Amino acid sequence: MADSKRVVLITGGGSGMGREAARRFAAAGDAVALFDLNTQGMEETAAGFDNVRSWQVDVTDFEAVCAAVAEVETAFGPVDRLYNCAAIMPFGILLEQDNAIIHKQMAINYGGLVNITQAVLPGMVARGRGDFVSFASMAGWIPMLKTGAYTATKFAVRAFTETLHHENLNCGVRFACVCPPAVATPLLKQGKESAWPKMLENQGEPIAPAVVIDAIEDCLQRGKFFVYPTRDAKIGVLMRRLLPGLIWKQVHQVEGF
Numbered sequence: 001m002a003d004s005k006r007v008v009l010i011t012g013g014g015s016g017m018g019r020e021a022a023r024r025f026a027a028a029g030d031a032v033a034l035f036d037l038n039t040q041g042m043e044e045t046a047a048g049f050d051n052v053r054s055w056q057v058d059v060t061d062f063e064a065v066c067a068a069v070a071e072v073e074t075a076f077g078p079v080d081r082l083y084n085c086a087a088i089m090p091f092g093i094l095l096e097q098d099n100a101i102i103h104k105q106m107a108i109n110y111g112g113l114v115n116i117t118q119a120v121l122p123g124m125v126a127r128g129r130g131d132f133v134s135f136a137s138m139a140g141w142i143p144m145l146k147t148g149a150y151t152a153t154k155f156a157v158r159a160f161t162e163t164l165h166h167e168n169l170n171c172g173v174r175f176a177c178v179c180p181p182a183v184a185t186p187l188l189k190q191g192k193e194s195a196w197p198k199m200l201e202n203q204g205e206p207i208a209p210a211v212v213i214d215a216i217e218d219c220l221q222r223g224k225f226f227v228y229p230t231r232d233a234k235i236g237v238l239m240r241r242l243l244p245g246l247i248w249k250q251v252h253q254v255e256g257f
């Protein structure tokens with residue numbers, strides 16, 4: 001990573017891609033703040049580093065997010081990089097899925113992004129510098145059977161981040177919206193334990209978190225807003241844009257309904 005000794009804030013830093021990014025930034029000498037509900041996960045992320053600190057924060061609680069961001073800025077200084085990783089992913093057929101679970105996904109995956117954005121981005125814009133990274137997904141482009149509620153949150157993340165980017169063009173802040181395929185992290189277990197679509201079985205092995213973090217860094221350097229960590233992800237999104245009916249046909253065939 002080219003820039004070191006920055007202040008990095010990572011939501012969902014207690015696991016998966018947030019952990020991968022946090023440990024890399026920490027190894028490069030950055031001051032890293034983790035926001036997560038999972039305290040044990042954050043301890044594991046921070047293990048071996050004295051430049052990583054953890055805050056147990058629920059990203060759906062705007063007041064708590066603002067208070068924690070103020071503590072981070074007092075401890076480390078203004079936030080230079082924000083990675084919005086916190087999310088959940090319970091799958092299910094929409095009419096069978098619990099009402100509260102559908103709303104909870106939107107509150108965390110999208111509402112959490114709104115909260116951390118309003119707590120951190122105004123400072124970045126005022127300072128005229130910073131990196132703002134949202135984690136959408138290929139699911140933010142391609143709806144499928146059994147993934148509707150999660151997919152809706154990722155469509156929202158993508159629309160929100162794209163609009164933010166355009167409302168703040170040329171202000172000095174770099175924006176990225178990350179659209180990975182399946183990544184080998186604990187998040188997948190939530191999908192597998194609820195209603196895993198056969199379509200996802202057919203897509204090969206999940207990629208490593210490191211591949212995604214590398215792709216983000218590369219896209220930030222090159223000024224690319226959408227981050228597609230694999231060629232297949234890029235092709236999948238293109239197919240959805242050009243031939244949505246064909247994808248739906250395949251989805252119905254594979255799922256068998």
Ligand SMILES: NC(=O)c1ccc[n+]([C@@H]2O[C@H](COP(=O)([O-])OP(=O)(O)OC[C@H]3O[C@@H](n4cnc5c(N)ncnc54)[C@H](O)[C@@H]3O)[C@@H](O)[C@H]2O)c1
Pocket residue numbers: 011012013014015016017018035036037038041057058059060084085086087088108112135136137138179180181182183184185186187188206
């Ligand atoms: N893993 C994948 O296949 C995949 C693919 C595409 C996009 N993504 C997206 O990438 C991002 C990172 O995913 P991951 O795979 O590293 O997930 P992960 O499950 O490994 O980590 C997510 C973290 O978010 C935390 N979290 C959940 N609810 C929270 C809340 N209310 N407040 C604070 N923290 C909370 C969890 O405790 C967990 O530590 C997510 O936005 C996810 O939707 C993941």
